[in-house]
Amino acid sequence: MNPEIKSYFPILNQEINGHPLVYLDSAATSQKPTPVIEALKEYYESDNSNVHRGVHTLEGAREKVQQFINASSTQEIVFLRGTTTAINLVAQSYGRANVEEGDEIVITYMEHHSNIIPWQQLAKERGAVLKYIELEEDGTISLENVRAAITDRTKIVSMVYVSNVLGTMNPVKEVAKIAHEHGAVMMVDGAQAAPHLKIDVQDLDCDFFAFSGHKMVGPTGIGVLYGKKHLLEAMEPVEFGGEMIDFVGLYDSTWKELPWKFEGGTPIIAGAVGLAAAIDFLQEIGLDEIEKHEHHMAAIAMDKMSAIEGLEIYGPKDPAKRAGIVTFNLKEVHPHDVATVLDMSGIAVRAGHHCAQPLMKWLDVTATARASFYLYNDESDIDRLVEGLRSAKEYFSDVF
């Protein structure tokens, strides 16, 4: 990876607690490069107008997203607030219309809360059964367990592409195939995948795919739901109001065609413009290049971190099976205390349950610390992390 990439991210050029910032929390949110910040500024300074006036901006961004994930039409690209909103839309619209009492919804133990709770709510409402696919000991998913969980009563399978805790890359393409054999639809939570891998929704043959702009160097407040056209066409909107209607009578109304029927109200146009700029930025570097860089970072980080005595890393041991996310615990030091010590050295990691409480339970821990890498990180960041972790260990062994 070109070392100059870092210079495109103004926020990284600062000191925290007297040390140059090492940002290792991109799985929570990524930093934004100058071209994205400029695009937002340019939009508000020169182009601002509501939908149907500044058509190029919103619709131009839609085309960009369509190409980015290789959807077959812009009608399959719905702009929403983020991954959470997208999954909720599918649960509330497709789910309510298609899941009946006794039907099954299948997810896994490694889901983010946003890919658990919408299905819990749906299952409770419809009297359906929510099933969890078992994980292998190393935090991967075997197709054998997938086949064991999915039955002819399964209506929806929803799975994370890349785990925000374990970093595991799941075989969503193969899972989609199994889901389809049983007549179920396949939803993919792509929040941690879109920033790091080349996405081809037609190749994956998933029915729905959701991701957020802010994790892929774009702005917050913009996200995408991809859905196969025939499915979206049959679905009812869940938000009603301006911009999504065709004709409004006193007692009845009709909806606009796809994708606008799902986009009630004034959308975050600047966010869509920023997302388009983010896609340009990532494609300029190349998603293949980014993926390669992250496997490399994961491999080096795991290698150097595991040399620290008492440090346990969760998830697949094989770096090829994971993205640039390394979640760990240091023996006898609580992850919050680890994070505070690192913070005092200018290193930003995350500590807590990472919005994945069922997974924490599966790992039999209450919290973990997580370092996540992105295109602007390099090996010197890993060295700083390792040095920080050694200091944390030392500091806490001294106070004890």
Add this chain to the structure above:
Amino acid sequence: MSFNNLDQLYRQVIMDHYKTPRNKGALEQDSVNIEMNNPTCGDRIQLTLQVEDGIVKDAKFDGEGCSISMASASMMTQAVKGKDVDTALKLSGIFSDMMLGKEYDDSVDLGDIEALQGVSKFPARIKCATLAWKAMEKGVHDEEKS
């Protein structure tokens, strides 16, 4: 690497409470039994109090969390034990002011709690320190209502 700033946070007395917590466990006879989580980080405390005639006769806690949250829980139980409910709530108010970096009533002897003062300089950790106190406040209020 020097960690002078960290020493403001992890004072010796805090680490002592973390390492050897006071009043750990659950009371067999309790009038207040409350569980509270910190939803952003997963810290959890289970607090049992025995309140009789407006006096906190006994207090114990159990739970999981970082050094700050567990030490704070230990200190809290120590501080409120034997006090009347009004004094316990007053202490909680003082502690909250201390965490927010406000001027606080220093006419009351805070004992070990004073060591947590440094937490106010670490905004991300304030919630860790206040969890046990919030549980105590809620438990006492719930008991008064019933």
